[in-house]
Amino acid sequence: MLTIENLSVRVAGRLLLDEASAFIPDGARVGLVGRNGTGKTTLFNVITGDLHSEHGDVSIPARMRIGRIAQEAPSGPESLIEVVLAADTERAALLAEAEHAQDPQRIADIHTRLADIDAHSAPARAAAILSGLGFSHADQQRPCSEFSGGWRMRVALAAALFAAPDLLLLDEPTNYLDLEGTLWLEDHLARYPRTVIVISHDRDLLDNAVDSILHLEGGKLTFYRGGYSAFEKQRNERIVLDQKAIRKQEAQRKHLQAFVDRFRAKATKARQAQSRLKLLARLEPIAALVNEDVRPIEIPAPDKLLSPPIIALDHVAVGYEPGKPVLRNLSLRIDDDDRIALLGANGNGKSTFVKLLAGRLAPMQGGITRADKLRIAYFAQHQLDELHADESAYEHLRRLMPDAPESKVRARAGAMGFSGQMADTPAAKLSGGEKARLTLGLATFNAPHLVILDEPTNHLDIDSRAALIEAINDYPGAVMLVSHDRHLLEACAERLWCVEDGTIAHYDGDLDDYRRRVLSDRGRNGPSTRQAEVPVQTRGQAQGNGQAAVRAAAPRRRDIAALRKRIAAAENLTGKLNAAIAKIDSQLGAGKLFATDPAKAAELARMRATFAEQLASAEEEWLSASAASEAAGS
Numbered sequence: 001m002l003t004i005e006n007l008s009v010r011v012a013g014r015l016l017l018d019e020a021s022a023f024i025p026d027g028a029r030v031g032l033v034g035r036n037g038t039g040k041t042t043l044f045n046v047i048t049g050d051l052h053s054e055h056g057d058v059s060i061p062a063r064m065r066i067g068r069i070a071q072e073a074p075s076g077p078e079s080l081i082e083v084v085l086a087a088d089t090e091r092a093a094l095l096a097e098a099e100h101a102q103d104p105q106r107i108a109d110i111h112t113r114l115a116d117i118d119a120h121s122a123p124a125r126a127a128a129i130l131s132g133l134g135f136s137h138a139d140q141q142r143p144c145s146e147f148s149g150g151w152r153m154r155v156a157l158a159a160a161l162f163a164a165p166d167l168l169l170l171d172e173p174t175n176y177l178d179l180e181g182t183l184w185l186e187d188h189l190a191r192y193p194r195t196v197i198v199i200s201h202d203r204d205l206l207d208n209a210v211d212s213i214l215h216l217e218g219g220k221l222t223f224y225r226g227g228y229s230a231f232e233k234q235r236n237e238r239i240v241l242d243q244k245a246i247r248k249q250e251a252q253r254k255h256l257q258a259f260v261d262r263f264r265a266k267a268t269k270a271r272q273a274q275s276r277l278k279l280l281a282r283l284e285p286i287a288a289l290v291n292e293d294v295r296p297i298e299i300p301a302p303d304k305l306l307s308p309p310i311i312a313l314d315h316v317a318v319g320y321e322p323g324k325p326v327l328r329n330l331s332l333r334i335d336d337d338d339r340i341a342l343l344g345a346n347g348n349g350k351s352t353f354v355k356l357l358a359g360r361l362a363p364m365q366g367g368i369t370r371a372d373k374l375r376i377a378y379f380a381q382h383q384l385d386e387l388h389a390d391e392s393a394y395e396h397l398r399r400l401m402p403d404a405p406e407s408k409v410r411a412r413a414g415a416m417g418f419s420g421q422m423a424d425t426p427a428a429k430l431s432g433g434e435k436a437r438l439t440l441g442l443a444t445f446n447a448p449h450l451v452i453l454d455e456p457t458n459h460l461d462i463d464s465r466a467a468l469i470e471a472i473n474d475y476p477g478a479v480m481l482v483s484h485d486r487h488l489l490e491a492c493a494e495r496l497w498c499v500e501d502g503t504i505a506h507y508d509g510d511l512d513d514y515r516r517r518v519l520s521d522r523g524r525n526g527p528s529t530r531q532a533e534v535p536v537q538t539r540g541q542a543q544g545n546g547q548a549a550v551r552a553a554a555p556r557r558r559d560i561a562a563l564r565k566r567i568a569a570a571e572n573l574t575g576k577l578n579a580a581i582a583k584i585d586s587q588l589g590a591g592k593l594f595a596t597d598p599a600k601a602a603e604l605a606r607m608r609a610t611f612a613e614q615l616a617s618a619e620e621e622w623l624s625a626s627a628a629s630e631a632a633g634s
Helices: 040-047 080-086 089-098 104-116 119-132 149-163 179-190 203-208 228-263 267-282 350-357 381-386 393-400 406-415 420-424 432-443 462-474 486-492 511-521 536-552 554-589 598-631
Strands: 002-011 014-024 029-033 055-059 066-068 167-171 195-199 212-217 220-225 311-321 324-330 339-343 365-370 376-380 450-454 478-482 495-500 503-506
Touching (some): 002 040, 014 055, 014 212, 066 149, 080 149, 119 179, 203 228, 212 228, 339 350, 350 376, 350 478, 376 381, 376 432, 381 432, 393 406, 393 420
Parallel strands (some): 029 195, 450 478
Antiparallel strands (some): 212 220, 495 503
């Protein structure tokens, strides 16, 4: 068990943990949540002993093994499988000792211990973890030095998972992963047999992989049972109760103070007044709720949508080296209001495709037709490094608005979430989330018709991700999404395109179908030793069988998709009709219109009756489609 008692930690003069206490039971899978900068990583550093507390204590059993992703990614000549196997230090030490041991008794002890820790199945377990995180059998034999930093961080994650410590600490592990790796990790953590604490802003992971939430807010820790949705509900209920308690206490204070003010000067009541003063002094104030509302994110809408399609591809091939296309035979179209999510493992060509759309890559063959006056905004994580470190949000915007008065530039900065002093803070001093907000604001400055977002959530906390979802859903133009955040995709995407086997095709299923496919393809329960040695082409055949099953279920998915479109259309029409009726009611409710313009009032009344009939029909359509969808099991 892990016990945190009255823990106070100060970093750079700032008190992050203030008399914080919590108890983590053995075997708990805990999501550690809180706003960026509140001290979550600091708490991890205290638990591992890398940082000392100012006050209080963290108690763990003496023999508890603590595991954490290495801060520096492995980069040596060792193969991936060797790096992961070396993470089990006991096994590695025993195997090394076995090669030189002379004493028969010691040799026997070594082999007994190796059997106890199931050392002989270790290569298969390591291979299964690497496979789940996206490494093929051939990749696992290659040296770490051949992989990019992001892929090497996956190896560090694989090593931490393989070591299977008694307490596993994971700090934003999905930042290194694609959607497929995130889905596998979510499933793996849900079945982790020991204690795990994971810092994450991924709502789906926090709902499906953990059984409790540890919330860090205002320097305090609060433990909640259940996943993130349950935590959110419990916390909201607690906030309501706290607000009631604050109001009740304020009323009590006013009553006591009124008594004191009224009778303090009267000799007969002086003693009672003094008693009330003491009671008033002992009345501990309930902590007022801190307003942590996140500023909304805005994506400027174009003045006018363009006629569809805004982009059409005809047998396009694209890549980086002549004669070696990454993607080929692309015949696709994007309409003015499309919401498309790209699925597919990293390395399959998602980023290549969005660069093609954004005009940063030219086609090798085939043709691309773009609508006249089409404006495209492209946001990718690497663009955060392209900000001028010594320039503020105001200075970045000034470059885009050279002739605008200062008030207008600052108003635009405020709309992007940089008001007051924040507008003059150099980019180097902004947090990752603030840099992402600034980069997105600059990318969408010219009110684009198409917004391309490549992993937009990596530096955003949960509330900022919710603000991004609202911004995307309020934006009227087309959106192309690449993200490992399933919640974002489910909330925003209406169409799924799968990038694999060197091309892009429409995906008929939904994200639940895709999750089942990914877990099936990557071996949810992990291969045995023999399976780990199966050639790559055999696993590819197994993947093909899984895809055949998905294709066989396509008719049912198409029916469900059609029903969902009917539901969405009915909901949209219902919303518009309700808004129109409310507007008419507002005009007629004043009462003056009948006297000043009776003809217009009568026309409005007729329009209201028509809208009311259409609303009844739309509600009937919604009920019918919803019932059919429920019957279909969607």
